[in-house]
Amino acid sequence: MADTTGDRPGTGDRPGTGDRPGTGDRPGIGDRSDTGAALAERIDTLMPRAKADLAELVAIPSVADPRQFPPEECHRAARWVADAFTEAGLLDVRLEETPDGSHAVVGHRPGPEGSPTVLLYCHYDVQPPLDEAAWNSPPFTLTERDGRWYGRGSADCKGNIVMHLTALRALRALGDDLPVGLKFVAEGSEEQGTGGLEAYVAAHPGDICADALLICDTGNAAVGRPTATTALRGLANVVVTVSTLGGDLHSGMFGGPAPDALAALIQMLSTLRGPDGGTRIDGLDCTGTWTGVPYAEEQFRADASVLDGVRLTGSGSVADRLWARPAVTVLGIDCAPVVGSAAAVPARARARVSLRVPPGTDSDAALAALTAHLTAAAPWGARVSIEKEGTGSPFRAATDGPAYRAMGRAMEQAYGRPMEFLGQGGSIPLCNVLAETCPDAEIILMGVEEPRCLIHAPDESVDPTEIRNMALVEALFLLDYAANH
Incomplete structure (x- = not known):
C-alpha cells in the first residue's frame, strides 16, 4: 500500500522560511x-x-x-x-x-x-x-x-x-x-x-x-x-507476450472464432486504466495525495502540449497523479505495421509496459502486482508470458x-x-x-x-x-x- 501519511515532502516548516537571509543574527549570512x-x-x-x-x-x-x-x-x-x-x-x-x-x-x-x-x-x-x-x-x-x-x-x-x-x-x-x-x-x-x-x-x-x-x-x-x-517515482517495466494460434491465419477463412492475439493484448492493456483514464492495477493503491508545491492544470497542459479539447486522465490534482500515484504507460507494441499488413488473424503480439511507482510503494511488489493483473486479465485462455525488464526503487x-x-x-x-x-x-x-x-x-x-x-x-x-x-x-x-x- 502506498504511504500517503506521515511526514511528507512539502509539509511542516519549509526551508527558507522563518529566519531568512539578511534578517536576524544568523552567523555568516x-x-x-x-x-x-x-x-x-x-x-x-x-x-x-x-x-x-x-x-x-x-x-x-x-x-x-x-x-x-x-x-x-x-x-x-x-x-x-x-x-x-x-x-x-x-x-x-x-x-x-x-x-x-x-x-x-x-x-x-x-x-x-x-x-x-x-x-x-x-x-x-x-x-x-x-x-x-x-x-x-x-x-x-x-x-x-x-x-x-x-x-x-x-x-x-x-x-x-x-x-x-x-x-x-x-x-x-x-x-x-x-x-x-x-x-x-x-x-x-x-x-x-x-x-x-x-x-x-x-x-x-x-x-x-x-x-x-x-x-x-x-x-x-x-x-x-x-x-x-x-x-x-520508481519503476517496474515488463514485456508481455500473448499467443493464441500456431500461426497467423487468413482473416476471411478463420476470422471470427479464431482467437486474435492482438485483440487479446489490447483487451488486457485496457484493464490497466479505469473509465477516467487513471491507472488501476489490482493490489496497488492508486489514491495517494501530494502536499508539496501544486502543479496547476493549465500549466501542466501547456508544459505537456496537450491538444485543445483533450482531457487529462485520472482524477485528483495533477500533482497527485504525477508524483503520488502509480502511472502505467504502454511504451511499445510489436504487431504488424499498417503499411504491409496482411488480411490475417495475428497469432502472437507483445507489448512493453512501464509502471512508475510513487514513494512508499515497493517496486518489486508493484512488479508482482502488474504481472498478476496482466496474467489474470488475459481473455479466452490466451497464453501469456511476462518478462521482467527492470525495476527501480x-x-x-x-x-x-x-x-x-x-x-x-x-x-x-x-x-x-x-x-x-x-x-x-x-x-x-x-x-x-x-x-x-x-x-x-x-x-x-x-x-x-x-x-x-x-x-x-x-x-x-x-x-x-x-x-x-x-x-x-x-x-x-x-x-x-x-x-x-
Missing part, C-alpha cells in the same frame, strides 16, 4: 550580503564563458549507445569535463571505468580543517536526438532563440555541468581557498540506465560519500521558482537537516522567494544507491531543468537565467553550509 553581491556580479561576467562552454559540450554527441553513436564521443565529452574541472581548481580529476564500460569523471578538493564535504554530481551523456527533422535548429549546435539556448543536452545535463563550473569559478575569484571540501562525479551512462555509476559507488564509497550530495539533474518548478525535488529525501536549511537560505537569497518542494515523475536509481551507501548524507536534487526545457524531446533548451541563478545558489550554499555546519 547576514554579514555576507556584500559577498553575495560580489558573487552575483562575478557570475554575470562569467555567463559568456558559460555559453561558450555549453556550445562546446553540446557539439559532442555523447549518446552512450554504441549502436547509435561512436563510443569515442562519450570519451571526448568525459575528457572535456575532466579538463574543465581541473582548470576550475579540483584535484586528481580522472576517468574511472565503471562496470557497464562507461567512464565516470571523478575528482576532489580538500577544504579547511573541520569543514563539511559536498559532492557535486552531473552527467555528461545525453539522449539521442530522436527525429532530427522535428528540431528547429541542429540538435548538436547550441542555438540562441527567443532568449533560450537550444541543443541536445543543453539542459539535461550539460547545462548543470556548466552551472557547476560557473559557481566554482565565481568562488575562486573571491580567493583560491574554497570554504568546503568538494568531491565531484560526472556520470557517463545515466540516460541508458545501465547502472555503471551505481556499481562504482558501491565499490568506491570514498570517492563519493560526503555530508551533502548535490544531485544536479532536476530543476525548478518554473523559471524563477527555486525548487528542490524531494520525491522520485522510488526515493524520498529527508529535508530537515542543515544542508537543506542552508539551501533554503541560498535559494531565497538568489531568487528573492522561499524554496519550494517538488516531486518528479521520473526515476534516478542512483539516489537510492547513494542513500544506502552514504546513510548520513543529505541528498538534494536541484538544477537548471525546468519544464520548458523539453528534456528528452526535440528542441531541448535551457533558459540561461537558470544557469546564472542556480550557479549563484550553489556558490551561496557552499558559503552558508560551511559557516553554519
Whole structure:
C-alpha cells in the first residue's frame, strides 16, 4: 500500500522560511550580503564563458549507445569535463571505468580543517536526438532563440555541468581557498540506465560519500521558482507476450472464432486504466495525495502540449497523479505495421509496459502486482508470458537537516522567494544507491531543468537565467553550509 501519511515532502516548516537571509543574527549570512553581491556580479561576467562552454559540450554527441553513436564521443565529452574541472581548481580529476564500460569523471578538493564535504554530481551523456527533422535548429549546435539556448543536452545535463563550473569559478575569484571540501562525479551512462555509476559507488564509497550530495539533474518548478525535488517515482517495466494460434491465419477463412492475439493484448492493456483514464492495477493503491508545491492544470497542459479539447486522465490534482500515484504507460507494441499488413488473424503480439511507482510503494511488489493483473486479465485462455525488464526503487529525501536549511537560505537569497518542494515523475536509481551507501548524507536534487526545457524531446533548451541563478545558489550554499555546519 502506498504511504500517503506521515511526514511528507512539502509539509511542516519549509526551508527558507522563518529566519531568512539578511534578517536576524544568523552567523555568516547576514554579514555576507556584500559577498553575495560580489558573487552575483562575478557570475554575470562569467555567463559568456558559460555559453561558450555549453556550445562546446553540446557539439559532442555523447549518446552512450554504441549502436547509435561512436563510443569515442562519450570519451571526448568525459575528457572535456575532466579538463574543465581541473582548470576550475579540483584535484586528481580522472576517468574511472565503471562496470557497464562507461567512464565516470571523478575528482576532489580538500577544504579547511573541520569543514563539511559536498559532492557535486552531473552527467555528461545525453539522449539521442530522436527525429532530427522535428528540431528547429541542429540538435548538436547550441542555438540562441527567443532568449533560450537550444541543443541536445543543453539542459539535461550539460547545462548543470556548466552551472557547476560557473559557481566554482565565481568562488575562486573571491580567493583560491574554497570554504568546503568538494568531491565531484560526472556520470557517463545515466540516460541508458545501465547502472555503471551505481556499481562504482558501491565499490568506491570514498570517492563519493560526503555530508551533502548535490544531485544536479532536476530543476525548478518554473523559471524563477527555486525548487528542490524531494520525491522520485520508481519503476517496474515488463514485456508481455500473448499467443493464441500456431500461426497467423487468413482473416476471411478463420476470422471470427479464431482467437486474435492482438485483440487479446489490447483487451488486457485496457484493464490497466479505469473509465477516467487513471491507472488501476489490482493490489496497488492508486489514491495517494501530494502536499508539496501544486502543479496547476493549465500549466501542466501547456508544459505537456496537450491538444485543445483533450482531457487529462485520472482524477485528483495533477500533482497527485504525477508524483503520488502509480502511472502505467504502454511504451511499445510489436504487431504488424499498417503499411504491409496482411488480411490475417495475428497469432502472437507483445507489448512493453512501464509502471512508475510513487514513494512508499515497493517496486518489486508493484512488479508482482502488474504481472498478476496482466496474467489474470488475459481473455479466452490466451497464453501469456511476462518478462521482467527492470525495476527501480522510488526515493524520498529527508529535508530537515542543515544542508537543506542552508539551501533554503541560498535559494531565497538568489531568487528573492522561499524554496519550494517538488516531486518528479521520473526515476534516478542512483539516489537510492547513494542513500544506502552514504546513510548520513543529505541528498538534494536541484538544477537548471525546468519544464520548458523539453528534456528528452526535440528542441531541448535551457533558459540561461537558470544557469546564472542556480550557479549563484550553489556558490551561496557552499558559503552558508560551511559557516553554519
